[in-house]
Amino acid sequence: MAPANKSDKDRVIIFDTTLRDGEQCPGATMTFEEKLEVAELLDDMGVDVIEAGFPITSEGDFQAVSEIARRSKTAIIAGLSRAHPADIDRCAEAVKFAKRGRVHTVIATSPLHMRVKLNKTPDQVIETSVAMVARARNQIDDVEWSAEDGTRSEMDYLCRIVEAVIKAGATTVNIPDTVGYTTPDEYTQFMKTLIERVPNSDKAVFSVHCHNDLGMAVANSLAGVVGGARQVECTINGIGERAGNAALEEIVMAINVRNDKFPFWNKIDTTQLTRASKVVSAATSFPVQYNKAIVGRNAFAHESGIHQDGVLKDASTYEIMRPEMVGLKQSSLVLGKHSGRHAFVHKLEEMGYKLGPNQLEDAFTRMKALADRKKDIYDEDIEALVDEEMAASHDRIKLTSLTVIAGTHGPQRATMKLDVDGQIKIEEAEGNGPVDAVFNCIKRLVPHDAKLELYQVHAVTEGTDAQAEVSVRLSQEGRSMTARAADPDTLVASAKAYLGALNKIVMKRQRDTVSAAAAS
Numbered sequence: 001m002a003p004a005n006k007s008d009k010d011r012v013i014i015f016d017t018t019l020r021d022g023e024q025c026p027g028a029t030m031t032f033e034e035k036l037e038v039a040e041l042l043d044d045m046g047v048d049v050i051e052a053g054f055p056i057t058s059e060g061d062f063q064a065v066s067e068i069a070r071r072s073k074t075a076i077i078a079g080l081s082r083a084h085p086a087d088i089d090r091c092a093e094a095v096k097f098a099k100r101g102r103v104h105t106v107i108a109t110s111p112l113h114m115r116v117k118l119n120k121t122p123d124q125v126i127e128t129s130v131a132m133v134a135r136a137r138n139q140i141d142d143v144e145w146s147a148e149d150g151t152r153s154e155m156d157y158l159c160r161i162v163e164a165v166i167k168a169g170a171t172t173v174n175i176p177d178t179v180g181y182t183t184p185d186e187y188t189q190f191m192k193t194l195i196e197r198v199p200n201s202d203k204a205v206f207s208v209h210c211h212n213d214l215g216m217a218v219a220n221s222l223a224g225v226v227g228g229a230r231q232v233e234c235t236i237n238g239i240g241e242r243a244g245n246a247a248l249e250e251i252v253m254a255i256n257v258r259n260d261k262f263p264f265w266n267k268i269d270t271t272q273l274t275r276a277s278k279v280v281s282a283a284t285s286f287p288v289q290y291n292k293a294i295v296g297r298n299a300f301a302h303e304s305g306i307h308q309d310g311v312l313k314d315a316s317t318y319e320i321m322r323p324e325m326v327g328l329k330q331s332s333l334v335l336g337k338h339s340g341r342h343a344f345v346h347k348l349e350e351m352g353y354k355l356g357p358n359q360l361e362d363a364f365t366r367m368k369a370l371a372d373r374k375k376d377i378y379d380e381d382i383e384a385l386v387d388e389e390m391a392a393s394h395d396r397i398k399l400t401s402l403t404v405i406a407g408t409h410g411p412q413r414a415t416m417k418l419d420v421d422g423q424i425k426i427e428e429a430e431g432n433g434p435v436d437a438v439f440n441c442i443k444r445l446v447p448h449d450a451k452l453e454l455y456q457v458h459a460v461t462e463g464t465d466a467q468a469e470v471s472v473r474l475s476q477e478g479r480s481m482t483a484r485a486a487d488p489d490t491l492v493a494s495a496k497a498y499l500g501a502l503n504k505i506v507m508k509r510q511r512d513t514v515s516a517a518a519a520s
C-alpha cells in the first residue's frame, strides 16, 4: 500500500537483475544453491521483480530459473530471452512455475547494433520485436520488451518501435543505457520525450536499466524515474557487465533519504540491505569496495577525531542516514592516527577502562605512536596498550630506547637506554640471536641473577603489521614473576616484557625489605 502522502503512480518497481546481469560479469557465476539463496533473500526484502537468469543459456540456468520460480513468494520471477522463438519458449517454460512469471525479451535498437551485430534493417527489428512479444503474450500475461543500447537509438525510430511492441502486448518497456553513455539531464529528457510522443505509452510501465561505465548508473536511473519511468533495474552491490549496473541499495536509499528530490516510494525493507550485500558478495566472491555507498565497511565508520567527536555529540553531523536503516547495529568509531581524545575515551569506556588524566594522556600518546606504525588498531591492541600502561605506571626500570642489529651475519648486537629510578643508563651487548642480545643488555644495565623460565611470542591480531605480544617469566629465590608486553616490534615487546618481570621482582624485594624492617 502507498504511504500516506503518496499514490500508486509514484511507486517505483524495483527489478533486481543480480542473478542475470549481475551474474554476467566475469567471475561472478553462482551455483544453483547460491542463486536460490540470493533469490529467497530478494523475495523476502520486498524486491518486486527478480530476474532469475537467461534460461536458454544453459540447462543449469534453466533449472535455476525454474526452481526460483517454483519457490517464489511475492516477487514476479522474470527470465531473459533474445528476440528469438526458441529463447522465448524456453523462458516461458522456466517462469511458468512462478506465482507470477514474466518473459523479458530484448533486441538492440541503435543503428550501430542493428547494422553490425544483428545484421537487420530497422524495419526487420520492429517486425521481429512485434512477433516475439506476441509469441510471449500467447504464453504469459506479463511481457517486458527491452531496447538494447536504447540511449544511442534514434528517438523517432524508438517511438515507432515502442508503440508497436505495446500494441503487440508488452506490459513493460525498458530503455537501457546499455553502455553507460547517457547523462542524468539527457536521460530525464529522453524518457520524457519518449513517453510523451508514444501514443499508447499509458498502456505500459516504462523502465530504466543503467550501466556504470562513467560512474553515473545510479544518478541516471533516478533521472530516468524523474523523466517518467516507474521501474528501475538494478543489482545488489552494483555488480553487472563491465563497470556494473546501478546499485539497488543506492537507488533505494537515495529515494528514502532525498525524498524531497525523488518523491517516490518502493517496497524494499531497507534493514536487509547490509545482509543482502554480504550474501551476494559471498555467493559471487566479489569483495565489496570499502568505501562503497550504503554497504561498504566504511560507509558508517569514522576514524578522524573531528568527525568522531561530532558523531559522539550528534550522529547527524556526519551521517545522513542512521545505520539501523540499512541493517547495521551502529556506526563504528575506528581508532587510528587521525583519532582524537573524545573517541579514545569513548572506546576505553566501552571496554570498561577508567583512566586518570595522566594515564589517559600517556595511553593516548602511545596509541598515536602505535597508529603511526600499524594500519589497523583493534580492541585487543588498545587492551594491550592500556594494560601495559597501567602496569608500567609504578615501574622503576623503564625502556627509553632500543636498537638491534640482526640478520645473517652475527653476532647480533643490541644498544639499549634505560631509565633506572630516574637515571638514564646506556649499554651495548651481543648475543646468540637478537633476543639474547636484548636480554644480555638488560643484564648489564641492571645486574641480577633471575633466571629466564619462559619466553613466548604470539601475534595480538592478524597481518604482518600485527602487534607481537611477548610473555616472559623470571624466577629468583624460588619466586616466579611473569609479565607481558605488546608492540609491533617483537624485540621491543621482548625487552618490555623482560623489564616488566624484572620490575615485579624489584618491587617484591622492596616490599619484603620494608615489611622485614617493620617487623624487627
Ligand SMILES: CC(=O)SCCNC(=O)CCNC(=O)[C@H](O)C(C)(C)COP(=O)(O)OP(=O)(O)OC[C@H]1O[C@@H](n2cnc3c(N)ncnc32)[C@H](O)[C@@H]1OP(=O)(O)O
Residues within 6 Å of the ligand: 021, 024, 054, 056, 057, 058, 081, 082, 083, 084, 106, 107, 108, 117, 118, 119, 148, 178, 241
Ligand atoms: C545487454 C545484455 O546484457 S544482453 C544479454 C547478454 N547475455 C548473454 O549473452 C549471456 C547468455 N548468452 C549465451 O549463453 C549465448 O550467447 C546464447 C545462448 C544466448 C547464444 O549463443 P550462440 O547461439 O552460440 O550465439 P552467440 O552468443 O555466439 O552470438 C549471438 C547471436 O545472437 C544474435 N543476437 C544477439 N542479440 C540478439 C537479440 N537480442 N535477439 C536475437 N538475436 C540476437 C547475434 O546476432 C548472434 O547471431 P548470429 O549467430 O546470427 O550472428
Ligand SMILES: CC(C)C(=O)C(=O)O
Residues within 6 Å of the ligand: 021, 080, 106, 146, 147, 148, 149, 174, 176, 177, 178, 179, 209, 211
Ligand atoms: C538485457 C538488457 C536489458 C541489458 O542488460 C542491457 O541492455 O544492458
Ligand SMILES: [Mg+2]
Residues within 6 Å of the ligand: 021, 176, 178, 209, 211, 241
Ligand atoms: Mg545490462
